[in-house]
Amino acid sequence: MKTVVATLGIALFALVGLVTPAHAASTPAYACIIVNLSDNGTLEGLHCRPAESAPATGPITGPFAVWSPFQLTRIIVCTSGYANTPAGITGSGCHRIF
Incomplete structure (x- = not known):
């Protein structure tokens, strides 16, 4: 089971690289235990x-x-936010891409 979760985690981080703009070296990313996306495009990530x-x-x-290894169907991209890791992050202008 750990191998499956690790493999899926690597695959999700690879997908995050697909949303990288051509001029950027990489897209900053956060892995959070819990990810909550509101209908208004705000995000709260906990334990990130x-x-x-x-x-x-x-x-x-x-x-x-932002993605969660425990919510495997969620990869979310936000336009801006605030980090206070490891406690959590907040984001705005967010939408689910996967």
Whole structure:
């Protein structure tokens, strides 16, 4: 089971790379235990870990991706937000891409 979850996690991070703009080296991303996306495009992620040059604390000023290894059908991209890892992150302008 751990191998399946790890393989799916690697595949999801690979998909995050697909949303990377051509001019950017990589898209900042966060892996969170719980991800809540509201109908108005706001996001709350709990128990998060930054990856791909994502800031651990403070404002997130550009597009970033969020996913949960426990909610495998969720990959969300947001336009801006605020990080306070490992406690959580918030995002705005968010939409589900997977």
